[in-house]
Amino acid sequence: MITTQCIWKNGVLIPWQAAQIHVLTHGLHYGSAVFEGIRFYKTDKGSAIFKLKEHIQRFFYSAKQLGMQIPYNETQICQAIVETLQKSGCEEGYIRPLAFYGYGNMKVVPTADLPVEIIIACWPWKDYLSAPVVDVAISPFIRIHPQSTVADAKISGHYVNSILAGLAIQNTHYHEVLLLDAEGFVAEGSAENIFIVKNNRILTTPKGTILMGITRETVMQIAKDLNLVVEEKRFKPEEIYSAEEAFFSGTAVEITAIRSLDGQVIAQGNIGIITESIKTRYQKIVHGQVPAFHSALTWIEKEEVMTV
Ligand SMILES: Cc1ncc(COP(=O)(O)O)c(C=O)c1O
Structure with a gap:
């Protein structure tokens, strides 16, 4: 896949290749994660994200259904997305925020001590389907x-x-x-x-x-x-x-x-x-x-x- 400079992980921008997780991450085993797919486009006034607020509202709605407490508010996640785009060196493409239950306990139903981790990545992604x-x-x-x-x-x-x-x-x-x-x-x-x-x-x-x-x-x-x-x-x-x-x-x-x-x-x-x-x-x-x-x-x- 096409990579960019960095990924936002739990509040910090880190190099793309350094964004790793433990193999016993709860979300990896049980699909206990929520995500969004957002696009940003080149415009006459620079890059712009389309309907960011609506996507982040749905992100929080999805997290709530899984009993997931995202340790940031909607405004902070929107700001983190903007910062990730600015630092990524990418002018147009796709944004993927993901919140997942992390490492610490393998019970199927997430326990309160299980961390909630958040990442935000973006990359160029043109056509999703292979024909118009x-x-x-x-x-x-x-x-x-x-x-x-x-x-x-x-x-x-x-x-x-x-x-x-x-x-x-x-x-x-x-x-x-x-x-x-x-x-x-x-x-x-x-x-x-x-x-x-x-x-x-x-x-x-x-x-x-x-x-x-x-x-x-x-x-x-x-x-x-x-x-x-x-x-x-x-x-x-x-x-x-x-x-x-x-x-x-x-x-x-x-x-x-x-x-x-x-x-x-x-x-x-x-x-x-x-x-x-x-x-x-x-x-x-x-x-x-x-x-x-x-x-x-x-x-x-x-x-x-x-x-x-
Ligand atoms: C199953 C499913 N339905 C519909 C959509 C379209 O949703 P949206 O227009 O918010 O991207 C998506 C894309 O996220 C999807 O995964």
């Missing part, structure tokens, strides 16, 4: 059930569900998987939410089985600005086959059009007009070209990069 318009397969694995876990928390252990779903399409022509819920309704992709367009109305899966995506929320704001109606309503895969357009949203994938589902091409198999207009506006917003969204950006003042 993707072929998708329905996974035989259903999305984690809301009665088995807190499905809207970004808990590391949840991602085994995404990993198993994704492994099944490795070495096939599919670019991504779609997970259904226990009743056969569409939940989401392995790392992204889904939208479809039918009769010029936009549908997306409601709260319940999904991660409440920050990009999903941005798509809904954009749609409103473009006078498009978005309904949060459950739908089955059959509705995707007959949709006019379908697309994924997520910090990593941004807005990515879906060409086909289980081999059935959706409409003409191209990026549709509505998807294209939402994607274009999204790119303008994150690159600081839409003044109405400037408050969603945290601009980074340039500082001297850390030398290692």
Whole structure:
């Protein structure tokens, strides 16, 4: 992977290669960790982080579900992220804050004496999916059930569900998987939410089985600005086959059009007009070209990069 100068670990910026942990770290064994995926972009006024506050609010929400006391407040974590970007020497890319139960006790249920450790890393990361318009397969694995876990928390252990779903399409022509819920309704992709367009109305899966995506929320704001109606309503895969357009949203994938589902091409198999207009506006917003969204950006003042 592409490395940068430093990683923030428990309050201190250290060289990238020095950011190590003990093999008996609780989070490594049981997935008892929470994380965020945030993007920052080059703009005319320097680099800017998109929706930092919202991501850090979700980070703390996820930690709370695991009974995890993060030894910093939201403002301090935001400041630490800004400092990590400034010292990393990276102008555009991806930010990964992670909080995990550390080393000290191997009981499954974390005990009060177990330390909570925090790291923040950033690195350049361009396209997450390997094509701009993707072929998708329905996974035989259903999305984690809301009665088995807190499905809207970004808990590391949840991602085994995404990993198993994704492994099944490795070495096939599919670019991504779609997970259904226990009743056969569409939940989401392995790392992204889904939208479809039918009769010029936009549908997306409601709260319940999904991660409440920050990009999903941005798509809904954009749609409103473009006078498009978005309904949060459950739908089955059959509705995707007959949709006019379908697309994924997520910090990593941004807005990515879906060409086909289980081999059935959706409409003409191209990026549709509505998807294209939402994607274009999204790119303008994150690159600081839409003044109405400037408050969603945290601009980074340039500082001297850390030398290692
Ligand atoms: C399972 C899952 N769903 C949806 C999303 C999209 O969320 P966001 O738009 O906040 O990145 C992600 C990405 O973090 C994800 O991992």
